[in-house]
Amino acid sequence: MRTFFILFCLISLTIQAQDPIDLSYYLPDHNDYDKSIPTPESIIGHQVGKWHVTHDKLMMYMNALAASSDRITIEDRGKTFEDRPILLLTITSPENHADIHNIRNSHVALTEENSNTLNTSNMPIVVYQGFSIHGNEPSGSNASLLAAYHLAASQSQDVKDLLDNTVILFDPSFNPDGLQRFAYWANVNKSKNLNADPNDREYSEVWPGGRTNHYWFDMNRDWLPVQLPESRARIASFHKWMPNILTDHHEMGTNATFFFQPGIPSRTHPLTPQMNQQLTKEIGNYHAKALDKIGSLYYTEESFDDFYYGKGSTFPDINGGIGILFEQASSRGHIQESANGILTFPFTIRNQLTAALSTLEAAKNMRVKILDYQRSFFSNARNEASRQGNKAIVFGSEKDAARTFHLAEILKRHKITVHEVSSDFSTNGKNFRKGYSYVVPKNQRNTRLINAMFDVRTTFTDSLFYDVSAWTFNHAFNVDFAET
Template identity: 30%
Template sequence: MNKIIQTSLLLILTVYCTAEVLKNPTSYSSDLYEEMILNGNYDSLIDHPNKFLDFNYGERVASPEQIENAINTYKNQSNKIKVINYAKTHEGRPLHALIISSPENIAQLDEIKQNLSTLSDARITNDREAKKIIDSLPAVAWMAYSIHGNETSGSDAALGLIYHLIASNDPEVRNLLDNMIIVVDPVMNPDGRARFAKSLEQYRGTAPNYDDQSLIHTGDWPYGRTNHYYFDLNRDWVYLTQPETQGRVSLINEFKPQILVDAHEMGAQDTFMTGPAREPINKNMDRDLVKWGNVFAQDQGSEFDRRNWRFYTGEWHEDLYPGYSFYVNFKGTLGILYEQSRMAEDGVRRPERTIQSYKESVHHQFVSSLTNLNTLLNNSKDMYNDYWEARKLNVSNESKWANQTFVILPTKNSSRINTLADKLKSQNIEIFTNKKNINVKNVLKQTGDIIEEFNIPAGSMIIPNRQPEAPLISAILEFDAEIDEDVLKKEREATLKDGSSIMYDTTAFNFTMMYGLEAVTVQK
């Protein structure tokens, strides 16, 4: 053997040996957390999530395709699940809502939706009919995960939740399905999640990486938060500019759920936060929902305490802007926020030197979901009664919205005003127009000026505030959202002190101003 061949063989052998060493990490993130997330008594005819993954469930981020494969299998394996494809993303990925319930409830879905629709309009329904409907209705929950694509643990929890609900033989789970329609929207932003999952693939090393400053945890631009066009889908719930939101909102408005869970993630060194929101809370929101928010948070907190998991409530989450998922709060649905500290993969080393694993973060989201479903089961009828009272108020003479009408003046820019009209109709808001001019007194202009005598020209778009969706109408069309003075004071103090703000982000959102359309508010 000549020397060159000898050297080459030695080199190849060295590279091979080095690769072998690198293939065996010094530790495994699977060793960090030993608790089982899926520990029920399951039907063996339904495939465990592991079947669709190339890792053990909960230990890594499942790709949108892996979750989709599971959904497509489950819909054939179980009669407790009905899949609705409600939209397609810009990159062509399907968006699924999974209706999970007993086969009997699923067979009656149209009737249940019809009853919910009747209950939502107090102009055509009386107390006696409402009571009958409430007695017959199952609870309805909407469980939605990972609208921000790089906040991944929610969708992984959703995959386990779907399996747990359809495969479990436990009487508690069966009772849940007998009495509840659970809609799971497992991956709200598949394009963003796919982008992030790809980056994990590229930045993953052979050994686990627990440093949250490393690229695998921080990600890099354009990150996975937004959708294909880099829209933040969690600001789009009333403007409805993206296909994901358009399909989703239309379906949510059809189902009129009692709760809507929106599962996110936050900074890696944080813990877990759930609702309810702190001030400023939009004044158009039904205060009963704040009360119910506390009931759900109490149960969720007790469950976290029982498991010795860290969490907090009632901090930075405010609820002024109606374009978050909490637009549902203006329609009588309780929005519940989860914010889990983010560990993209493996786990993250915390200030106290412990390592929190990705699997544990998935477990937090999973347990939160089941806990909230059980709280709903226990309180559904009372929540329906409050809902009915609120729907009656929306169309009564006594509400603060009763004597207020929004008028959008005619414009030559028909595409703009028609687009706005479409958004309002998507939220079941009723719109009228006038054939003749109408003279009115004391109208409020967008500038805040009051005009004593005003002529509403024929062909204006008229939206009386006294109608079933009164709170949402006021929230998106009023020119100036009211905030309590002590809250404004706190905001000013924060700004003067260190330039900070108690606002989360969006503070201006009036629909007509956004579309550049002239509008007035008429008080009668």
């Protein structure tokens, strides 16, 4: 009898989890939506969460939104190796769109010299929202359909105020090729009657899987090396705008819940200012409140760290912004049994949407504080560099000019000023030849990023790391190096 009862409960939960859902399951309460703005279902042909959205349908919807809403413009920044578009939406009020170039110039001026004359009280905050850099962690990109719709169509005063005070750089798919690969797998192996058994084929993706891009690179380690077309487009947009907050939506093991930063305190890189972590924690209060409201479990300051600057959640930290990692327990398909009960794909999407919107609420309410932090980050960095005098980094290799060139190329992609050596010279017992060597002045805006890329660090507060613990670029490229 007991076995029968347990079986009955499991079957009931599974049937309930397969009930049709509509937009009210996902979207915030008390919002009227402009009926002239297309819903995701009207363009992609199914309710969000019923199927895994393919990249082509995701792009169709984003283009449809841009065509129908004066809150959105769209930019095609290039193509992936599989020739998929790398799109970026800019979402803000129509009034801000009309003055977008001046808004960007004023915002970037916060990072330059003499920024103390700028008034942040009437300056919009800039938020970069990015989804599913690992393609087989798809709840992020599927949530982007709903987030974009909400921002384009909601007639609530809260959303109007948000858009008046915020410029949102919206990247619905960090990894188009990986997302497409995984969506195909999940959809092809989906049963008409969903099967929550973790042993089902749907939840055992074949190699190489959708995590990586076309050439199987993990793009969430490429924020510093910048070797892939998706990364190059993303980094160019980042440096063009210097966003205050960047969100990075991921998934983790099925038996987990939901994580948001800060990460493990002892594993924060020492070059990251303490104020960065304090602001991250304050933003986290908004996530906690929003997830409490919908009854979702979550945790913070465990499992993940803020050390390697080549990840999406930490790269902003060394560039005057605040990076935020979200990790949602993955259904790995459409519905799966977990240690916490039945986990459905729509549930994972709703959590990601909730975190995306709570980020924007925090950005709006903390706007001036975060803008002032960005200004002080670069002002303090310049003061640190000026106290060191005219110090510079020089690197080169007369045995391999290509290695030297490509290292300089990476620095330039990060808007770091680099000069070719004008004549042969020697320093610290090393020879640097014209045509084979470069000089990087340390007294420039991105001096902290320079330090992070060339830093040789052999002692650590914590001996454990999430993954990457060393990335000194002159060693990675095996070039001669000196500080002058």
